[in-house]
Amino acid sequence: MAKQPTPILSARGVRKTYVFGAIPVEVLRGADLDVSQGEWVAVLGSSGSGKSTLLHLMGGLDKPDRDGGTIRFQGTEVATTHGARLDLYRNREIGFVFQFYHLLPELNVLENAMLPAMVGHWFAQFSGRAVAARASASALLESFGLGHRLHHRPAQLSGGERQRVAIARALANSPRVLLADEPTGNLDVKTGEGILDLLSERHARGLTVVMVTHDPAVAARADRIVKLTDGRVEDEPPTASKPLKDNE
Amino acid sequence: MYAALLSNRYLTSRLIPFIAIAAVALCVALVVTVVSVMTGFLNMLKDSGRQIVGDVIVSSGIGGMPYADEFVADLRGLTTVQGASALIDTIGLLRMPYPRGDQKEITHVQVWAVDAASLATVTDYANDLYWKPPANAAAAAALAADDPRRHLDASILEDGKSLVESRTGTPGIALGMHVSVGNARQRDGSYLPRFGWFMPDCDVTLTVVPVSGQGKIAEPREQIFPVVNEVQTGVYEVDKNRVYIPLKEGQRLLRLDEAPLFDLNAEPDSQGRYPVIGVTPARVTKLLVRAKSGISANALRDQVELAYQAFSKRIESDPSRSARMPEFVNVLTWEQQLRDLITPVEKEREMMRVLFSLIYLVCAGLILSIFWAIVIEKTRDIGILRSVGASRAGVLWIFLRYGFIIGTVGSALGVLMAWGVIRNINAIHEAIGSDAPRAIWIGTFVAAGFCALALVRTIWRGRLLAILLWLLGTSVLTLIATALALHHGTLIWDPSVYYFTIVPDQVDWTTAWSTALGGVLFSVIGAAIPAAKAADIDPVEALRYG
Numbered sequence: 001m002a003k004q005p006t007p008i009l010s011a012r013g014v015r016k017t018y019v020f021g022a023i024p025v026e027v028l029r030g031a032d033l034d035v036s037q038g039e040w041v042a043v044l045g046s047s048g049s050g051k052s053t054l055l056h057l058m059g060g061l062d063k064p065d066r067d068g069g070t071i072r073f074q075g076t077e078v079a080t081t082h083g084a085r086l087d088l089y090r091n092r093e094i095g096f097v098f099q100f101y102h103l104l105p106e107l108n109v110l111e112n113a114m115l116p117a118m119v120g121h122w123f124a125q126f127s128g129r130a131v132a133a134r135a136s137a138s139a140l141l142e143s144f145g146l147g148h149r150l151h152h153r154p155a156q157l158s159g160g161e162r163q164r165v166a167i168a169r170a171l172a173n174s175p176r177v178l179l180a181d182e183p184t185g186n187l188d189v190k191t192g193e194g195i196l197d198l199l200s201e202r203h204a205r206g207l208t209v210v211m212v213t214h215d216p217a218v219a220a221r222a223d224r225i226v227k228l229t230d231g232r233v234e235d236e237p238p239t240a241s242k243p244l245k246d247n248e
Numbered sequence: 249m250y251a252a253l254l255s256n257r258y259l260t261s262r263l264i265p266f267i268a269i270a271a272v273a274l275c276v277a278l279v280v281t282v283v284s285v286m287t288g289f290l291n292m293l294k295d296s297g298r299q300i301v302g303d304v305i306v307s308s309g310i311g312g313m314p315y316a317d318e319f320v321a322d323l324r325g326l327t328t329v330q331g332a333s334a335l336i337d338t339i340g341l342l343r344m345p346y347p348r349g350d351q352k353e354i355t356h357v358q359v360w361a362v363d364a365a366s367l368a369t370v371t372d373y374a375n376d377l378y379w380k381p382p383a384n385a386a387a388a389a390a391l392a393a394d395d396p397r398r399h400l401d402a403s404i405l406e407d408g409k410s411l412v413e414s415r416t417g418t419p420g421i422a423l424g425m426h427v428s429v430g431n432a433r434q435r436d437g438s439y440l441p442r443f444g445w446f447m448p449d450c451d452v453t454l455t456v457v458p459v460s461g462q463g464k465i466a467e468p469r470e471q472i473f474p475v476v477n478e479v480q481t482g483v484y485e486v487d488k489n490r491v492y493i494p495l496k497e498g499q500r501l502l503r504l505d506e507a508p509l510f511d512l513n514a515e516p517d518s519q520g521r522y523p524v525i526g527v528t529p530a531r532v533t534k535l536l537v538r539a540k541s542g543i544s545a546n547a548l549r550d551q552v553e554l555a556y557q558a559f560s561k562r563i564e565s566d567p568s569r570s571a572r573m574p575e576f577v578n579v580l581t582w583e584q585q586l587r588d589l590i591t592p593v594e595k596e597r598e599m600m601r602v603l604f605s606l607i608y609l610v611c612a613g614l615i616l617s618i619f620w621a622i623v624i625e626k627t628r629d630i631g632i633l634r635s636v637g638a639s640r641a642g643v644l645w646i647f648l649r650y651g652f653i654i655g656t657v658g659s660a661l662g663v664l665m666a667w668g669v670i671r672n673i674n675a676i677h678e679a680i681g682s683d684a685p686r687a688i689w690i691g692t693f694v695a696a697g698f699c700a701l702a703l704v705r706t707i708w709r710g711r712l713l714a715i716l717l718w719l720l721g722t723s724v725l726t727l728i729a730t731a732l733a734l735h736h737g738t739l740i741w742d743p744s745v746y747y748f749t750i751v752p753d754q755v756d757w758t759t760a761w762s763t764a765l766g767g768v769l770f771s772v773i774g775a776a777i778p779a780a781k782a783a784d785i786d787p788v789e790a791l792r793y794g
């Protein structure tokens with residue numbers, strides 16, 4: 001029988017409405033998603049179904065509607081948190097990987113990867129930890145095969161390299177959960193595979209991963225697949241690419 | 249830490265901060281330069297106003313004030329008074345020695361009959377005498393080869409100070425620098441005799457009209473005076489009109505001198521003369537008083553007024569006096585006296601103030617919008633920073649630091665630029681006033697030619713931006729070269745239009761510091777507002793700006 005891990009991140013009845021001009025568009029209409037500690041969940045859905053929206057809400061980058069459900073991290077409400085606590089949540093507990101990398105163009109690869117470490121120690125004299133942060137960031141980048149690129153600007157990198165920097169950045173403060181929004185969306189299949197291998201390796205070491213994708217082949221790498229349709233999350237029956245016996 | 253890193257990177261890895269620095273610097277330089285020159289101009293006017301008339305002027309009607317010597321002595325006794333001098337101020341006609349032939353030019357002048365020695369204690373009269381030999385060898389070497397001052401004798405200055413031609417002992421006249429057309433102003437501010445009319449070598453005839461105390465006009469009187477020197481106060485209105493003669497001569501010519509007092513009620517003697525029963529004292533029409541330094545003109549004015557009342561009472565109660573003091577005299581400060589001169593300049597400055605507060609606003613707006621554009625462009629970065637946990641304050645701090653550095657560097661450069669321009673403003677004015685040196689405009693044409701060659705090359709290679717830039721370079725250089733070639737010097741600061749012969753060249757440091765502070769402030773505000781706005785929205789919103 002499958003183990004019953006405690007949920008580390010849980011979204012309940014989440015609603016999100018965008019007002020586009022005069023017309024309100026209800027993107028999420030009571031979405032529920034429980035993510036257990038150490039689990040790799042893939043959220044599948046067609047374009048515009050609200051996958052990114054859900055992920056942003058869980059990462060504390062956006063707010064649900066008023067009375068639009070709860071988002072809990074280890075039992076603590078995230079949706080109503082603000083100020084320094086929210087900053088701390090984004091900085092320490094969550095690593096976010098965007099579809100479009102979102103690296104700072106003026107910083108080099110190493111500095112981009114160290115950014116969360118620098119930001120997080122704004123008050124606690126960063127300089128004392130600078131050496132350690134630098135060492136761990138470059139070790140991470142090296143393990144991602146970017147050792148020779150540390151002092152290049154993002155503009156000089158390929159898409160796959162940029163996404164690896166973005167993942168290194170997301171992992172900089174050793175977060176409990178990695179939220180990845182179509183991490184392979186802009187990459188060719190082979191490069192995408194490389195990125196998924198990276199995630200898979202991290203996951204094997206205990207990292208909780210929530211990954212959004214519209215590609216079932218990509219979703220197949222996860223432990224569990226859910227589907228977002230009509231603003232709600234449904235469990236997806238295991239697909240052919242992931243035979244039943246593996247999922248037992 | 250990351251704030252410093254990021255704001256430094258934003259400063260150094262892009263072109264736009266340098267454009268912002270240049271904009272701040274130019275705005276600051278513009279405001280500081282113009283306000284400094286205007287303020288300097290007004291200060292110069294006020295300074296020279298005092299140099300010309302002292303601090304307080306006592307004037308009587310045309311009948312004049314008697315016993316001026318005694319009143320001057322009284323005034324000198326006041327602890328607040330530096331000096332006092334009596335004079336007669338009237339109008340006259342001056343027959344000039346030119347042109348050659350019988351028909352001489354006649355010009356109307358303001359005549360000041362003065363006691364030259366005491367006048368020098370109240371005004372800058374002695375220093376304003378223009379013709380004097382150079383003080384030392386270095387000063388002599390600095391003079392142009394054909395400057396008449398090279399060959400002057402020291403006696404010309406002494407004659408000017410005493411208003412007596414020492415060679416003959418004749419009372420002399422000193423003319424304002426621009427009374428005679430013989431003085432041709434050179435670009436360096438020196439004067440050369442025009443058509444050989446060196447006034448101190450000439451005689452002039454002065455005609456004045458005596459007017460009795462009752463306002464009756466008597467027969468005009470004239471006298472030939474040798475010109476002993478010429479006076480340059482620097483205020484064109486004065487230098488164009490005024491001449492100085494000795495007080496005694498003025499009193500005699502205007503019948504204001506000491507005269508026997510006849511008893512008109514008695515029987516005249518066989519020759520028709522009435523018996524003499526005393527003397528009427530000599531009179532003057534104006535007293536100039538100079539305050540000791542630190543005493544305000546207004547304070548001195550009140551004291552002089554009181555002193556006059558006391559003096560007037562004393563004369564009144566003295567039966568041995570044959571004349572009475574005029575009941576009413578005007579006691580004015582120099583500012584009140586020179587109202588006509590100062591008011592237009594003050595009005596002008598007020599207008600300038602209004603115009604410049606507009607320019608100031610435009611500059612502030614420019615700085616604000618530049619920063620706005622810079623920061624809006626960085627909204628996505630702000631979203632990224634916020635999404636990895638940067639606080640609002642941390643994000644704001646990046647841009648405050650950024651604006652502060654640009655504002656400080658820009659303002660410092662601006663003040664430096666303004667300082668450079670203001671200190672050299674007369675040389676710059678001089679250069680604008682002269683024809684452009686041939687080498688410069690030919691050189692500019694050559695540079696334009698090279699640009700044109702580069703343009704042809706880039707057209708060949710078909711690079712649009714390069715073509716545009718070279719085209720711009722070629723046309724701008726050609727325009728500049730043409731303008732330089734066609735430019736014939738015109739002095740903007742024509743001394744016959746403005747009061748002064750030089751442009752003020754002192755930086756007004758109050759304005760400089762406050763403008764620089766404004767530059768920093770607007771840079772910081774300009775950066776802070778959009779940064780705060782971007783830091784306030786949810787990271788996802790900010791990221792959508794990508």
Ligand SMILES: Nc1ncnc2c1ncn2[C@@H]1O[C@H](COP(=O)(O)OP(=O)(O)OP(=O)(O)O)[C@@H](O)[C@H]1O
Nearest residue numbers: 018019020027046047048049050051052053054214
């Ligand atoms: N700020 C916004 N204002 C208005 N509408 C928005 C906003 N953000 C998202 N939407 C709309 O919400 C819907 C869901 O957007 P979302 O980005 O979550 O979709 P998605 O599932 O991630 O799609 P994709 O696969 O294309 O990334 C879309 O229709 C989108 O147009």
Ligand SMILES: [Mg+2]
Nearest residue numbers: 051052053181
């Ligand atoms: Mg999406």
